[in-house]
Amino acid sequence: MDKAAFLVRLQKNIGMLDDDEQKDIMDEYSQHIDMKVAKGMTEAEAIEDFGDFEDFVREVLSAYHVKAPFDQKINIKESAEPATAAGVVAGEVVDGMARAGASAATRLSEATKEGIQWCGEVVSKLCAQVTKTAERDSSNEASASHLSAADAVSADSEHTTLAGLTSCSATVRKTRQGLVAKLMRACWQVIKTGVRWMWNACVVCLGGFVVCGTLFALFACGASAVLLVQGYPALGVTLGAVGVSISGIAVAFLAS
Amino acid sequence: MQGKGGEAFLNTQFKKGVLELLVLQAVRTRDMYGYELVEEISRAIDVKEGTIYPLLKRLTNERYFEAYLQESQEGPPRKYYRLTASGIVRSEELKKEWLAFQKSVGEFLKEYDDG
Numbered sequence: 001m002d003k004a005a006f007l008v009r010l011q012k013n014i015g016m017l018d019d020d021e022q023k024d025i026m027d028e029y030s031q032h033i034d035m036k037v038a039k040g041m042t043e044a045e046a047i048e049d050f051g052d053f054e055d056f057v058r059e060v061l062s063a064y065h066v067k068a069p070f071d072q073k074i075n076i077k078e079s080a081e082p083a084t085a086a087g088v089v090a091g092e093v094v095d096g097m098a099r100a101g102a103s104a105a106t107r108l109s110e111a112t113k114e115g116i117q118w119c120g121e122v123v124s125k126l127c128a129q130v131t132k133t134a135e136r137d138s139s140n141e142a143s144a145s146h147l148s149a150a151d152a153v154s155a156d157s158e159h160t161t162l163a164g165l166t167s168c169s170a171t172v173r174k175t176r177q178g179l180v181a182k183l184m185r186a187c188w189q190v191i192k193t194g195v196r197w198m199w200n201a202c203v204v205c206l207g208g209f210v211v212c213g214t215l216f217a218l219f220a221c222g223a224s225a226v227l228l229v230q231g232y233p234a235l236g237v238t239l240g241a242v243g244v245s246i247s248g249i250a251v252a253f254l255a256s
Numbered sequence: 257m258q259g260k261g262g263e264a265f266l267n268t269q270f271k272k273g274v275l276e277l278l279v280l281q282a283v284r285t286r287d288m289y290g291y292e293l294v295e296e297i298s299r300a301i302d303v304k305e306g307t308i309y310p311l312l313k314r315l316t317n318e319r320y321f322e323a324y325l326q327e328s329q330e331g332p333p334r335k336y337y338r339l340t341a342s343g344i345v346r347s348e349e350l351k352k353e354w355l356a357f358q359k360s361v362g363e364f365l366k367e368y369d370d371g
Contacts, residue, residue: 025309027332032291032305034331049305056306063310 003033003043013057013069025060065234129182211250219243271301277354279311280320280339280347289326289334312337320346 001009007026014022029050036046050056057068222240229236275297282288282296290305290312297303315321320343325333339347 028290028309028335029305031332031334035291038330051304051306056304059304059306060309063313
């Protein structure tokens with residue numbers, strides 16, 4: 001092989017690099033050949049002196065963290081390693097999602113507990129109110145019966161007793177109306193709180209679903225890039241890493 | 257027990273370990289271009305030309321070297337490498353580490369040879 005053929009072959013194998021980088025490498029090794037020739041070697045000997053061509057290309061491309069084209073063909077067949085790596089990353093993402101889900105479930109359960117506690121407090125307050133009202137009612141009835149007895153003793157007081165009874169009955173009616181209104185207000189509060197909690201739960205679930213779905217799609221793109229474009233593993237790994245990073249942030253945010 | 261392949265592998269690992277030190281030390285004495293460096297280093301260890309280029313590239317990216325082109329009477333301009341201040345520090349560090357490592361390994365081997 002002469003210098004020109006060697007340089008053409010070299011360029012074919014480093015074609016994935018920037019033009020400047022390609023030129024840099026070509027100039028460097030063209031110069032090496034020239035210097036060896038100047039020292040008395042033939043071009044073929046100078047090129048042989050580089051050693052195995054594939055090893056040589058591998059070494060040169062290692063400076064750019066790029067695989068040689070002939071290694072890519074092998075890797076397409078033996079894609080177990082990237083797949084394993086993708087599996088590990090996928091496992092981490094799934095773990096993250098599971099942690100986020102568990103955290104959301106814990107929060108929901110806490111919220112439910114709080115809601116139940118609040119409902120219990122409202123119900124107990126209502127019961128207390130009902131008890132008080134009942135006591136007041138019985139007290140009013142006692143007062144009414146006391147007035148009736150007094151009526152039997154004195155005919156003069158008949159008019160006063162009747163007025164007292166009317167007044168008592170009005171008080172009882174008012175109390176009952178107040179109790180119904182309070183009960184309705186409490187029911188409305190319970191319904192409002194329930195609806196608010198359900199809305200929050202829906203938002204959390206929907207948001208989590210959207211975030212996880214988006215991140216998973218991003219991760220899948222990265223993993224696909226690794227598997228499909230094996231000559232540029234850095235691209236796939238970067239995309240995957242971006243997906244995993246955002247996922248981590250989202251998971252941390254959900255967990256906080 | 258290691259065969260020839262294993263020995264070659266070990267030898268390669270040793271070379272990789274000291275190559276950076278040798279390149280830094282060589283350029284410390286004067287600015288050099290790629291082929292000149294290969295020749296210099298080849299006096300100490302058998303090194304392939306394909307191995308030196310990535311190393312020079314990395315050391316330049318890590319700012320231990322500065323590269324510049326200089327006209328040559330024998331052909332196209334040559335790319336010379338010059339050691340930077342951080343390159344000098346790095347070369348000193350590597351030299352110290354190497355000497356300490358060499359001393360420890362030497363003493364160990366001597367101790368067991370005597371035994």
